[in-house]
Amino acid sequence: MRALATELGWAWKGTPDSPVLITGRPSGDARLRPVGTYEERYVDGESYVELAVPVAIAASDAAAQAAAFRAAREEITAALGKPSVIGSHGDLGPFYDSGQLWGTPFVRWRGRPDTLELRAGTSGPELVLQPTDPAENWFWRQGVGEEHSISGFFGTNRDPANVGLGFPGGWSARSWETVTRSLGDFLGALPAETTALGIGVSMPLYGRDGRSAPLLFDVVCRDRLSIACFAPDEVDPAALGWGTVDRYPGTAATFGDGDPMWRVDAGGPGEPKGRALADMLVATARAAGVSEPTDLIVGGEAAYVGDYHVTYYGLGLPTG
Incomplete structure (x- = not known):
């Protein structure tokens, strides 16, 4: 040196x-x-x-x-x-x-x-x-x-x-508080990080409810973070903090005007309130019948980011 x-x-x-x-x-x-x-x-x-x-x-x-x-x-x-x-x-x-x-x-x-x-x-x-x-x-x-x-x-x-690069094992969240913290950290920094890296993340999240594992959320981020909600009919998304395209018109370019109905525009670099977003996602998942953190599943599609295969170690959620 x-x-x-x-x-x-x-x-x-x-x-x-x-x-x-x-x-x-x-x-x-x-x-x-x-x-x-x-x-x-x-x-x-x-x-x-x-x-x-x-x-x-x-x-x-x-x-x-x-x-x-x-x-x-x-x-x-x-x-x-x-x-x-x-x-x-x-x-x-x-x-x-x-x-x-x-x-x-x-x-x-x-x-x-x-x-x-x-x-x-x-x-x-x-x-x-x-x-x-x-x-x-x-x-x-x-x-x-x-x-x-x-x-x-x-x-x-x-x-x-x-060639020869080794990958560590991951970890699993054991409580909803852990999921809230890990999701909050991830979402709060995501638009700044995707902007810096020049990438786009599209992450579906599925919720196992004892019968099946339907799509619950779609997290999409490039220079802004948008999240769509696909809650079942028995859940009231508005009461949990979700809005429509009228409230978040910027999301129309990401999700279309009416499908899904419920969404949120969390903003660009430095703007997302990570903990509040995580609280909303966890509350919605639990209201939809997701009883355990291991039943909130990151869709395997999220691993493909351009030419890169990505592992989201910090979430502590299963991938499937």
Whole structure:
């Protein structure tokens, strides 16, 4: 790393525990993350697990941060090609870091022995150089089955760079409170993250009621989040907070004027009230006869996001 800093003309400053590389870039200085107590179990001889270089500074609001991330992603993609991995770190970032409140999107160009990742940083997007094995070892070993052991979502394409990539096991929500928290976290950040990543998510949610598992909700998000409700006749969606196209005219472009009748427009980056939306979905599912969290099912169609196959680890819901 010292040789790299010298080659780039960067000055090495800071302390051994928190080295800083003075880059002279307007976006800020680079940071090295030494292997410490929480990282040593995942490494095999490496001295550092990250070199993070800020590439842009943006206003703190979700829309500005998402736009800055998207611009950086497009520029790097033009130079390196499509990333082999996309996703969101959720509230549990690499090596137990906490993410940004507006969202935690990332794209990754996987390689050997190193991987390049564009990540949501404190003031804007950061380009992170990391040894591949420690980062993937950390992620893989989070699949212990405990609630919230993995958050966010993780998607891969058929790039040869992904050969040999391992995937952790997931976890299952054991209470409706857990479902409410996981759904709230997911929905609150979703439009900012899809905007940053340049993707669209279409996620049907089915509810097993003891007889069958009909479609209950359709979550659709690109630059705005819209949710449709297909509650059975015995449920009163209006009483639970759902509206019609008259109340949410913007949803007509997503769902059509009358099918489904009940829907909500949750807004763009930074606008969705994740907890309130999750409360509404859970209340509707339970009113429709979904008795257990394991009976709320993510449709398998949601796994296909453009060229990527996505696993929604942070939801803790079964896929079928």
